[in-house]
Amino acid sequence: xxxxxxxxxxxxxxxxxxxxxxxxxxxxxxxxxxxxxxxxxxxxxxxxxxxxxxxxxxxxxxxxxxxxxxxxxxxxxxxxxxxxxxxxxxxxxxxxxxxxxxxxxxxxxxxxxxxxxxxxxxxxxxxxxxxxxxxxxxxxxxxxxxxxxxxxxxxxxxxxxxxxxxxxxxxxxxxxxxxxxxxxxxxxxxxxxxxxxxxxxxxxxxxxxxxxxxxxxxxxxxxxxxxxxxxxxxxxxxxxxxxxxxxxxxx
Amino acid sequence: xxxxxxxxxxxxxxxxxxxxxxxxxxxxxxxxxxxxxxxxxxxxxxxxxxxxxxxxxxxxxxxxxxxxxxxxxxxxxxxxxxxxxxxxxxxxxxxxxxxxxxxxxxxxxxxxxxxxxxxxxxxxxxxxxxxxxxxxxxxxxxxxxxxxxxxxxxxxxxxxxxxxxxxxxxxxxxxxxxxxxxxxxxxxxxxxxxxxxxxxxxxxxxxxxxxxxxxxxxxxxxxxxxxxxxxxxxxxxxxxxxxxxxxxxxxxxxxxxxxxxxxxxxxxxxxxxxxxxxxxxxxxxxxxxxxxxxxxxxxxxxxxxxxxxxxxxxxxxxxxxxxxxxxxxxxxxxxxxxxxxxxxxxxxxxxx
Amino acid sequence: xxxxxxxxxxxxxxxxxxxxxxxxxxxxxxxxxxxxxxxxxxxxxxxxxxxxxxxxxxxxxxxxxxxxxxxxx
Numbered sequence: 001x002x003x004x005x006x007x008x009x010x011x012x013x014x015x016x017x018x019x020x021x022x023x024x025x026x027x028x029x030x031x032x033x034x035x036x037x038x039x040x041x042x043x044x045x046x047x048x049x050x051x052x053x054x055x056x057x058x059x060x061x062x063x064x065x066x067x068x069x070x071x072x073x074x075x076x077x078x079x080x081x082x083x084x085x086x087x088x089x090x091x092x093x094x095x096x097x098x099x100x101x102x103x104x105x106x107x108x109x110x111x112x113x114x115x116x117x118x119x120x121x122x123x124x125x126x127x128x129x130x131x132x133x134x135x136x137x138x139x140x141x142x143x144x145x146x147x148x149x150x151x152x153x154x155x156x157x158x159x160x161x162x163x164x165x166x167x168x169x170x171x172x173x174x175x176x177x178x179x180x181x182x183x184x185x186x187x188x189x190x191x192x193x194x195x196x197x198x199x200x201x202x203x204x205x206x207x208x209x210x211x212x213x214x215x216x217x218x219x220x221x222x223x224x225x226x227x228x229x230x231x232x233x234x235x236x237x238x239x240x241x242x243x244x245x246x247x248x249x250x251x
Numbered sequence: 252x253x254x255x256x257x258x259x260x261x262x263x264x265x266x267x268x269x270x271x272x273x274x275x276x277x278x279x280x281x282x283x284x285x286x287x288x289x290x291x292x293x294x295x296x297x298x299x300x301x302x303x304x305x306x307x308x309x310x311x312x313x314x315x316x317x318x319x320x321x322x323x324x325x326x327x328x329x330x331x332x333x334x335x336x337x338x339x340x341x342x343x344x345x346x347x348x349x350x351x352x353x354x355x356x357x358x359x360x361x362x363x364x365x366x367x368x369x370x371x372x373x374x375x376x377x378x379x380x381x382x383x384x385x386x387x388x389x390x391x392x393x394x395x396x397x398x399x400x401x402x403x404x405x406x407x408x409x410x411x412x413x414x415x416x417x418x419x420x421x422x423x424x425x426x427x428x429x430x431x432x433x434x435x436x437x438x439x440x441x442x443x444x445x446x447x448x449x450x451x452x453x454x455x456x457x458x459x460x461x462x463x464x465x466x467x468x469x470x471x472x473x474x475x476x477x478x479x480x481x482x483x484x485x486x487x488x489x490x491x492x493x494x495x496x497x498x499x500x501x502x503x504x505x506x507x508x509x510x511x512x513x514x515x516x517x518x519x520x521x522x523x524x525x526x527x528x529x530x531x532x533x534x535x536x537x538x539x540x541x542x543x544x545x546x547x548x549x550x551x552x553x554x555x556x557x558x559x560x561x562x563x564x565x566x567x568x569x570x571x572x573x574x575x576x577x578x579x580x581x582x583x584x585x586x587x588x589x590x591x592x593x594x595x596x597x598x599x600x601x602x603x
Numbered sequence: 604x605x606x607x608x609x610x611x612x613x614x615x616x617x618x619x620x621x622x623x624x625x626x627x628x629x630x631x632x633x634x635x636x637x638x639x640x641x642x643x644x645x646x647x648x649x650x651x652x653x654x655x656x657x658x659x660x661x662x663x664x665x666x667x668x669x670x671x672x673x674x675x676x
Contacts, residue, residue: 005607006658008667013454017666021643022619026665043452046320058456064448066319067458069342072312075304079316079324080448082300083274087320087450105312108305182625182659215619222619 009033011042015059022222024212025054025121027179031189032092032119033061035196041088046080048073050102052094053127061092071102074109077116088199090117095136096126099159103135106207113170113204117195120161122176123212124233131217135159138236143217158236162209166242173198173206174242178234180211180226187239194244211237254429259419260285262394262430263327263353266401268293269432270351273322274300276313278332281365282421283355286327307332311339318348319457321447323405327353329421330371331362334379340414341380344474345459347446349408351401352386352416355424358582366582367420367505372559375418376533383471385478387485388416388532390503394428396530399436406439407485411477418532420555422505422584481534488536489528495546496525498594501564502553503529505584510553512587517594524594529560540567549573549597553590556580573601607656609648610670618643622660622669628653631660 011033019025036042045063049055051070058065064087068076073091081089098106098120109116125143126132133146136158140149150158162176173195177188188210195206211233213225220228257265264286267275275294277287287303294301300317304310310326317324328336333354343350356371358364375388387407391397400417408415448455461467492514493499500510507528517524527550529536550572552561558576565574577593579585616639623631623646634647646668648654661669 003673004670005656005673006661006669006671008612008670012667016615019665021617022621023665026667027663030665030667044450046448046450048316049458055460058458062454064451064453064455065458066316066448067346067456067460068315069312069338072309072315072339075309075312076316076319078302079274079276079313079318080320081316082302082313083317083322083324084320084449089450104305105309108309112302182662185662222621223624226621226624 009037011037011062012060013062017060018056019053020216022213022215022225023053024179027185028119028121028188028210028212029057029060031185031192032090034189035193036063036088038193039196039200041196041200044086045088045090048077048089048091050091050093050097052097054092054094054121055128057092071097071100072105073097073102074105074116074118078109078114081114081116085115088196090119090196092119093121094127095122095124095134099135099161107164107168110165110168110171110205110207115199115202116205117199118207119192120207120209121212122161122209122237123214124158125214125217127214127217138232160237162207162242165207170204171207171243172204173244175244176209176211176237176239176242178211178229178239180229211239252431252433254431256427256429257394258285258427259394259397259424260355261289262398263401263424264289265432266398267325267351268297270402270405271323272299272325272405274317274324276302276304276310276317276324276326278304278307278310278328280329280332282357282424283327283329283353286353307335308339311336314350315339315343315346315348318343318350319346319447320449321444325351325353327355329355329357330359330368333371334374337374337379338381340386341378341382341384342459343414344384344386345382346457347412347474348414348457349412350414351404351408352414354416354418356418356420358580364582365421367422367584368555368580368582369420369504369506370556370559370580371418372532372554372556375416376535376563384474385481385533386414386416387411387481388418389487389530390418390532391423391530392504392507392528394423394430397423398430398432399434403436406436406441409441410439411481413477420505485531486534486536486538487530488539489530490539491526491528493525493527493544495523496544497523497546498549498551498597499525499527499543499547500551500553500590500594501527501529501560503532503560506553506555509585509587510590513590513594516587516591520591520595522594522598535563535567537567547572548601549575551575551577551590551594551597553577555584573597605656606674606676607654608651608672608674609654609660610672611646612668613639613645615666616643616645616668617641617666618645619665621663621665622646625659625663627657627659628655630654
């Protein structure tokens with residue numbers, strides 16, 4: 001009998017991913033799918049495809065999918081979860097969708113303690129629209145709308161989502177992870193599993209921020225992009241657990 | 252059946268529950284606040300969902316989610332709040348999701364005022380969102396009509412898999428009147444929600460994105476087939492004292508109610524005047540204009556705005572009759588005498 | 604030492620070479636002679652017998668191209 005140690009997850013459809021070569025969306029898609037399968041909730045899952053490169057995730061996740069207006073994924077997820085509490089609802093959002101236009105919906109979903117799982121992909125840029133500056137773009141980072149590099153006087157400082165959410169009592173689990181090498185990918189999977197387990201055990205709002213790459217818009221090879229995550233992004237966005245434990249009701 | 256005295260907004264909330272409301276998402280805005288207040292008290296007790304969102308934009312997207320999951324869902328707001336919901340409404344139509352929207356209209360533009368208005372007619376019937384879409388919208392005149400339409404609205408939404416709007420104004424929302432909450436509503440054969448993304452395990456998709464233009468066009472043609480059916484079957488209106496009428500007032504909602512008093516004043520003045528009262532705003536009741544009495548010499552369009560339904564009346568009239576307009580706006584309500592005078596002025600000008 | 608066997612779904616490969624970078628045995632390489640229907644260079648295994656079935660290549664592959672089988676030594 002063959003012992004397969006690694007194969008494509010059943011949580012993914014047969015469709016070929018539309019992402020650019022080396023884009024880590026693909027890795028995170030695998031981790032989400034593997035988590036849904038391992039926790040045996042794939043059939044009960046409803047994913048929210050936000051607007052960005054990963055909007056096409058509704059072709060890739062092998063469960064019910066709902067496409068949400070840009071920035072509104074957490075509101076849509078709230079509507080679904082409140083109406084169908086037995087469904088396992090997750091939103092998959094980029095930094096434009098969550099940290100820019102959708103930050104209010106995301107913060108308030110956390111503040112209400114919605115029993116949801118949010119997968120937040122931070123690649124410091126707008127990918128689908130062709131490389132514009134995002135709230136998470138690093139200082140000095142050149143993009144199509146910060147051609148001379150992000151300047152704090154003009155564009156403020158990159159926004160730290162995990163830190164912000166760690167201040168919200170009903171956000172029971174907030175962790176920032178990366179996928180820049182196999183060990184980091186394993187840790188990222190642990191965090192994603194926990195974020196889904198929290199929902200299964202109805203413990204409240206979980207958010208996993210995943211430092212990710214955008215090789216094409218960064219103008220780097222996929223390998224260089226992973227190194228840039230490790231050297232530049234992780235210096236500004238520390239990878240660690242920010243909150244893990246029951247929300248202190250009184251706080 | 253037994254009638255009880257209720258406030259408009261609370262009657263709307265009660266009727267929504269009787270209509271099968273599962274999940275409500277709203278946001279505070281005058282003059283509709285009693286609706287979420289009432290529902291926040293009653294829905295949780297029934298194990299139903301009530302959420303006060305952080306904005307109208309969030310609220311309409313929560314409605315989108317609950318509708319996508321197959322629940323009977325609704326939001327209520329007022330003019331500027333409904334403006335914030337326009338993108339969400341376009342998404343709801345594009346994804347063919349049923350829901351009920353209640354707009355308790357107030358004066359505009361901008362922050363405007365909090366008194367009654369009908370100045371959202373364009374926004375309701377032409378849509379403030381993007382793309383070719385239509386929202387089935389009804390404008391009741393009094394609390395009984397409002398209650399009956401509210402109870403039926405969820406069935407109509409489910410039947411067509413499309414949002415349905417009930418458009419009232421601040422006066423109807425705030426006034427008190429006796430209503431019979433238990434009048435029979437028409438039966439409708441409702442399709443099963445085998446499309447609902449509720450964790451079905453059947454890889455269902457609720458979506459309005461079609462990157463392939465040919466596919467998006469086919470999608471639009473399918474939507475338009477539905478809208479054509481709505482135009483065919485959902486035109487609703489009431490004709491009052493139209494037989495042998497010399498003039499007719501075209502007015503809906505609160506303006507129609509005031510116009511009824513103007514009819515009596517005009518009768519005393521020897522000018523036989525009728526009322527054409529649209530109940531459906533979209534589809535506009537063109538049928539009401541194809542069977543007008545030969546005696547008719549002119550139409551007076553009366554609105555709580557500076558003329559928006561006026562366009563649709565002109566289109567339906569096809570140049571047959573002279574049309575005049577009477578409007579008050581900003582929250583001002585006319586006296587019946589003002590409307591009567593406008594008709595008398597038309598008559599005077601017609602006889603020159 | 605465990606031994607591994609790799610299977611590639613070449614039509615899904617985008618030649619991003621993350622697998623090449625993270626293989627601890629350094630036995631993977633972009634095959635400059637062969638391309639898949641999308642025009643991407645395929646991956647080839649230079650020394651199949653030195654694969655230790657660690658699956659780092661498959662873990663890092665964004666497109667689930669690689670299946671890893673552990674075979675008896």
